Amino acid sequence: MNNLKNQQWQERFGWIYYNENEIFHSNQKQIDDLVKNYADDGITILIGFSCTHFRWNHVLNWREINECIGRYVKACHKYGIRYVEHHSSHLTYNPIGQEQIDAVEKAFAFHGSSTKSWAGFLEYSQGDPVINGKNISTFRQISGATGKFARSNYRGYCMCFNNPDYRKEYFKYLESVYDQDIDGIMTDDVQYFGQGWWGDWSACTCIHCRKLFKEQTGYDIPQPEQWNDFYENYSNPVYIAWKKFKHASTTRFAHDVNRHFESLGYKLLRPNYISSIVRENPTSYPFENCTDLWDFVFQENISLIVIKESFYDVATEAIHRFAMARHKSIPSMSMFYPRTDDSLYFAWGLCKIWGQLFTQCSRNLKGQMKEYIYRNFEIKHKQFYEAPQKISDLAFLLSADTRDFSIGNKVTMRRFATWLQASYAYGFMTDMVFENEDIDIYSKFKYIVLCNTKMLSDSMLSKLYKYVENGGNLIIIGPFAVYDDKGQSDPQRVERVFTKLPSTPGIKKINKGSIFVIEDSECIDHYQNSVRVPNYMDEYALTNPTPDYVIDALKQTGGKALYSIIQQKNIEASSSMQIIYSLYKHGDNAAINIMNVDKAVSKNNEQVSLSTPIEGYTLNSQKAAAVDLSVKLDFLPKAIIACIPESNEEKVIHFIEINNRIHFSIPKNTFYGYCLVKVYG
Ligand SMILES: [Zn+2]
Known part of the structure; x- marks a missing residue:
């Protein structure tokens, strides 16, 4: 079943669980029957999902897990479905304290299992077992803030992609998974963490990272006692260099996974996803940097969100995925966790609105929801769903430099997302372009919005100038090109490399194109956020209040301001x-x-x-x-x-x-x- 990479728009993704029962107590016939349900729904690619997602906690059961994957692959191939294996490449559960131990236990219970069912789980979560002569702790990411093992945001430790021993052992494990004749692989969580809470991304400063960073940049990563001055100090070129080094390290790892399986003669599907990346990429997730690898790019619209209340938020990510996928002429997709028939229908509709494939991951109700209705409808009208070309009114430039490497990036990216949402809510066919795309792509858009684009390299400024010269229209909102891509600020640079901007608000014509400058304050400073319930495991009981409704205000401010320029x-x-x-x-x-x-x-x-x-x-x-x-x-x-x-x-x-x-x-x-x-x- 390998070597099939065509017909991507006709694929229909589903998610299939393999937990304790399937791993230890299932036979081929039972798995065949399970997979048949998905075949009946019209699914063509199944992604595996397991309570053994943190695979390194289950080293002693790798053999049984692989055998189970083998049964799934066999069943899938029987029904003409391709199987994509999906697990965390490096995260482990290492709960500290009773509260964390209970939380991990609860996660296993949600999947009908218990940590006690797994050989060595306790040892692998609380001890330091040896894998082929190496202590597992030597694979770990090190926080620069503490000099100790970094904590993930999932009650455990994480491993470093620059660690040669980890890479060797993980790739060896992957070979044993490939032996099951899988059709695709997702190596999740290729991310650098920190001290275990959102906002601290102080890993990695392990000996391998320190050595490589020194070799590549000539700089030293500071010691923990200097960390406070160093961390998130974007005026320090060493900090920017370190963050870029982390991006490069995860990017290299993602490519090495491909190089490795290709060297073994496999051609595997590589779907990949991230929940949100428009506003920040704090963990250096290798997503946008690896468009050459991915066959499908998607967003996970997480299980905690109330879909009907959250689509204006999720829509901004859909604009990003659609544009990113177009870059390589592949489909983008949205993954939802609908719990009811009406939320399944609603979520599917959103995907059609956004020009995306739809996939849903609702384990509890599998077999009860009528997904086939929408799948049959898609098939019947496929010529109106496949390979959509967006008829765009305008595109926002997402500057990854501004997002990832500039001072005050959290505020600037919040403003960026707010304007993007205002444009979408106003009913503009809103699109996106990226720094790594060339001028031919830019020139397909009549208007490009540069919203709070604080950091732009000289070459980006030249490209944008050329875009205007060729007849394009730039809409500049808020701070513009304050920093170059090294974080240096030179007040004369914009005039020298680009052109002198008109006063705000104002217009400057250059050749056939124009530069419009408008005030950032034309749009309200209020983003319509998603609504999350407190806990996805108690899905029916738990409610939360919805926030203030600001969509009309966004239309009346940011939407109208853009319309006053575009006028249609x-x-x-x-x-x-x-x-x-x-x-x-x-x-x-x-x-x-x-x-x-x-x-x-x-x-x-x-x-x-x-x-x-x-x-x-x-x-x-x-x-x-x-x-x-x-x-x-x-x-x-x-x-x-x-x-x-x-x-x-x-x-x-x-x-x-x-x-x-x-x-x-x-x-x-x-x-x-x-x-x-x-x-x-
Ligand atoms: Zn490291």
Whole structure:
């Protein structure tokens, strides 16, 4: 089954668990039956998920785990499904104190297991066992703040990607997994941690990192007593160099995983994901730097979020993944944990709005939710879902330099995300470009927004100037190119390398293009955050209040400010109910996706849980109000047809063309939650 890398847009991902029962007490027939459920739902790729995710705690059961993986692979191949193995590459549970011990026990109980069921778990979590003559503790990341073992944010230790002994043993383990004939591999958590809480990323300063860093940069990593002055001091070139070194170390490791399996003759699928990266990448996760490796890039919309309340937050990540995937012409995807049929439908609809593949990871209700309805709908209308080309109004430049290496990056990136969200909420087809893309990509966008882009290299400034010269339009918001990529500040640099900026607000024309400068304060300083429940393991009982509703205020401020410059949208839609929508080109055709979100985000601080019903997506929902649309297309449609997943009915929509725009209405009572409008070219 290896060597299949085509037809990526037709893949449908699912997640399959293997826990204590499957590892120790299952036979091939039972696993075959389990996998058949997924085949019936239309799944084509299954990713394994296990309570043995922290694989290094289970060294004494590696043989049984591999045998179990082997049964899953066999079952998958029987049904034409590809199997991707997925585990943590280096994290271990090492709970300290009763509270942490109880929490780890609870995590195992959630998966129907107990730490006591695993040979040597206690020794491997509390002791220092020897692996092929090496103490496991010698593999560990070291915190620069303490000089001691770094703690992950998961009640344990972590290992260093620059440690040759760790690499050797891990790659050897991977070989034993590859022997099971798997089709893909995900080596999770390639990240540097610190002291075990969010905000401290002081690893790694192990002897291997110190030596390599010195060799590569000539600098020394400071000792713990100098750490306070060093850590997050972005005016210190040594700190920036160390952070870049960490990025380079994880990037090298990710590439070495590929080089290793390729050297063994394997061609494995490499899906990869991160929950959020638009605002920060504090753990040096090798994601954007490894686009050459990934076959699918996705976001995990974590199990704690109430989907209907959180999609305006998650949408900013979807813009990022879509743009990142386009860079390599591969699909992007969203992974959700819906707990009810209506949240499954809602989450699937969001993926269609965002031009993404959909995948869901809800173990508890597997087999009860009707995923096949949406999968069948996708297959039936596949020419309106595959390889979407976003018909974008504008693109935001995500400057990884600003995000990762500039002073005050947390504040600047919050402003960046707020403007991005305002643009999305306003209904702009909002896109993203990256520093490592060349000018041909930039020139595909009529407007590029530089929002709080504090750090820009000289070469970036030259590229942006050329973009404007060639007819592009830059919208500059807030601080701009204050630092070069070494963190140095020179007040004359922008004028020297780029051009003198107009006063704020102002416009400067250069050749066929323009530079617009607007005040950062034009957009409110309030981001619509996700709503999380306190604990995913008690999903039905727990509620949390929703935050203040700021979407309308974002539209009225940031959205309007952008519209005052751009003055049109490629798709305009209005309705008496609140909707979200999108427009993509698919070959000669176009697809418009509409969702009724009228009752989705609460407007008055309600208590919500993971199972709060979503009007429009439940069985007894009212049908939706009419929607008036106007779209800008580069072709005159042959026909426009509306269809919905709830029935086979298709509605022919009449349209007119005025001033190069197509106008039409979706009549009331056409759809409930989601509507696909097929525009035939
Ligand atoms: Zn290290």
